[in-house]
Amino acid sequence: MTDGPRVLPSAGWFQDPHPQPQFRWWDGHAWTDYVVRPSDAPAAVSAAAGQAHAAPGRPGDRKWLGRWGGLIIIAGCLGIWLWMFGTSLALHAINSHASDSGEHLSSLPSMLMITGSCAVAAAFLYTMAYRLQPFDRLRPSFLVLAAVVGGGAATLVAGPVNGVVSILTGSASVRTSSAALATAGLVEEFLKIALVIALAWRLPVKNARTGLFVGGAVGFGFSAFENMDYLQLANDLGQPHGTSLLQVIVTVVIREFTGPFLHPLFTALLASALFAASRNGRFRVTIGVVGAYLGVAAAHGLYDSAGTITALITPNRVASGALAFLLCVLVMLATGFVWLHVARRARASAFARAAAGGTQVGDPGTLTSAA
Numbered sequence: 001m002t003d004g005p006r007v008l009p010s011a012g013w014f015q016d017p018h019p020q021p022q023f024r025w026w027d028g029h030a031w032t033d034y035v036v037r038p039s040d041a042p043a044a045v046s047a048a049a050g051q052a053h054a055a056p057g058r059p060g061d062r063k064w065l066g067r068w069g070g071l072i073i074i075a076g077c078l079g080i081w082l083w084m085f086g087t088s089l090a091l092h093a094i095n096s097h098a099s100d101s102g103e104h105l106s107s108l109p110s111m112l113m114i115t116g117s118c119a120v121a122a123a124f125l126y127t128m129a130y131r132l133q134p135f136d137r138l139r140p141s142f143l144v145l146a147a148v149v150g151g152g153a154a155t156l157v158a159g160p161v162n163g164v165v166s167i168l169t170g171s172a173s174v175r176t177s178s179a180a181l182a183t184a185g186l187v188e189e190f191l192k193i194a195l196v197i198a199l200a201w202r203l204p205v206k207n208a209r210t211g212l213f214v215g216g217a218v219g220f221g222f223s224a225f226e227n228m229d230y231l232q233l234a235n236d237l238g239q240p241h242g243t244s245l246l247q248v249i250v251t252v253v254i255r256e257f258t259g260p261f262l263h264p265l266f267t268a269l270l271a272s273a274l275f276a277a278s279r280n281g282r283f284r285v286t287i288g289v290v291g292a293y294l295g296v297a298a299a300h301g302l303y304d305s306a307g308t309i310t311a312l313i314t315p316n317r318v319a320s321g322a323l324a325f326l327l328c329v330l331v332m333l334a335t336g337f338v339w340l341h342v343a344r345r346a347r348a349s350a351f352a353r354a355a356a357g358g359t360q361v362g363d364p365g366t367l368t369s370a371a
Helices: 043-050 069-094 110-130 140-168 178-200 208-241 244-261 263-276 287-304 306-313 317-358
Strands: 012-015 023-026 031-036 367-369
Touching (some): 069 110, 110 140, 110 208, 110 244, 140 208, 178 208, 178 287, 208 244, 208 263, 208 317, 244 263, 244 317, 263 287, 263 317, 287 306
Antiparallel strands (some): 012 023, 023 031, 031 367
16 A cells, blocks of 8 residues: 655755765656756755755645646546437437537537637646746736736737727728738737736736746647637538538547647747747837747738648649648748747756755855756
8 A cells, every 4th residue: 555645755855866966956746857966055955955854856736736737628628529429329319309400619618619729729838837836926826817918818809809800901802811811820919929918017026037938838728719710600600501610520629730830839939939028027019929929920910821832832732731731830840840839948047046045055156057
């Protein structure tokens, strides 16, 4: 029998299980590369290490749903879909008066709408909140607020603005015009970063790392609300042909798969540049911030306009579609690699500052890298 799961200790300095006597910084759920020599460490370090209620690195349920909570959320949402479809099929099978006119949804059930739109966003928001550190000075509730208020407000404004652009460019179709698609990056990234600034104006810590968190939260919120519009549109377009269910499922798969690589990363990168440029707690619009805005807006517009661009290259619809798919994948991969590079640097910088000053270990020069 086991004595139950152990709770992991909070972030701090602990004696390093290493042949050389030293202390290593534990970030709350994993060891980092930052170490300090005993001769350079003040008494506060040894005292903090002695207060640990569990040895670092042991398995435990640190908080909430644990490290894999994001996957649990996605699995729960998938379970809701399977349950609703399973019960629907069962009821249809035992109902002798059921119609055999084919699959048709007169209205998309709210549970399918919410879980289909927000599953991935909720999972990533949970993971982001789980990885917050004390020195970030961010609360999980703030990330939820940023997603709901920031993402929701930006979506409400972006829709009409994109509609105006479509009208001004002579679009007579229910679909967004090519001009609106090309300028969507400029419009939507501006609105999202404006909401980031409004929500984060009084945050105590403004650096590249906190910018990634706040920008990512607003981006995930925007993505979730936008997904609802796409699901409803898929349902409406499929009704005349009896393919509502199929179109909704395809839309969910595509939107949830691509979602984490688009709005959240675009806004996270722009917010990271904005936060990194801040001085004395005040936001500044620098050349770097403007460059980041133009860069993410260009990537955003390129993704949205992929079909239009490839149609100009070749009139063949199959070839054009294949090229558009390849272009979209390249945009997502490029954005993901840039985000990964920025996130690693921001994390290393934030942990270095926390290890050097946030835990009162003295001069940053006393730190050495274990790498």
